[in-house]
Amino acid sequence: MLGRGKRAGSESSQMELIIVRHGETEWTISGQHTGLTDLPLTPNGRRQAARLQPLAARILDDQSPVVYTCPRRRSVDTAELAFPARPAALEPLLAEYDYGDYGGLTSAQITDQRPGWDIWRDGCPHGESTDEVGARADTFLRQTVGTSPHTIVVVTHGHFSRILAASALGLAARQGQLFASDTASISVIGDHHAKRCIQLWNMTAEPADIHGRTPLPSTDRQDSLATQTLPSP
Numbered sequence: 001m002l003g004r005g006k007r008a009g010s011e012s013s014q015m016e017l018i019i020v021r022h023g024e025t026e027w028t029i030s031g032q033h034t035g036l037t038d039l040p041l042t043p044n045g046r047r048q049a050a051r052l053q054p055l056a057a058r059i060l061d062d063q064s065p066v067v068y069t070c071p072r073r074r075s076v077d078t079a080e081l082a083f084p085a086r087p088a089a090l091e092p093l094l095a096e097y098d099y100g101d102y103g104g105l106t107s108a109q110i111t112d113q114r115p116g117w118d119i120w121r122d123g124c125p126h127g128e129s130t131d132e133v134g135a136r137a138d139t140f141l142r143q144t145v146g147t148s149p150h151t152i153v154v155v156t157h158g159h160f161s162r163i164l165a166a167s168a169l170g171l172a173a174r175q176g177q178l179f180a181s182d183t184a185s186i187s188v189i190g191d192h193h194a195k196r197c198i199q200l201w202n203m204t205a206e207p208a209d210i211h212g213r214t215p216l217p218s219t220d221r222q223d224s225l226a227t228q229t230l231p232s233p
Helices: 026-030 043-060 073-082 107-113 130-145 158-168 173-178
Strands: 016-021 066-069 152-156 185-192 195-204
Touching: 016 043, 016 073, 016 158, 043 073, 043 185, 043 195, 066 073, 066 130, 073 152, 130 152, 130 158, 130 173, 152 158, 158 173, 158 185
Parallel strands: 016 152, 066 152
Antiparallel strands: 016 185, 185 195
């Protein structure tokens, strides 16, 4: 059941990690690789982030989480809007993939320069490789999730959130390619019967998101939030 993770008296090794991707920016609309560029949320992105607040509250189910955010303002503003009662700690380890020479370019523009390019395999010149991003994710998990008795909320970015999920599940960083991540989405990874699993994935609070999902009525029980998993590859 979601929102029933690290409680007082629970074993410290039990994980509940809530991953939030920031709201819409101009470059998420255009498909440009943002990386370390510090763009603000669009007005719609701010609305998306604010709409996450009741969904996040239902997932947390009266828990008191520790909230971390990447220092980029699109993440900071999303954290403030989605978790207004929980000041977020700035954590540089949660920065987006450093796209190096490919920052600001779309995937089509990159493949025009480098046909067959695959970020998961090839990384970015003068930026990071997928394994280097995975090492950051591993360090964050080891330093925070692995030592905290509280549920951890992370507000971060598209590629990093996918790699963080892979790391939390014990997968190689490049297996983050298996997980979609929409703007202003919430995902939950936790332990269920001593097994690490995806408890919720890529849920938005939009009236109707691109997958045709709609938010649950407020009268529904917390445990009615359906676990969303990926099909077998």
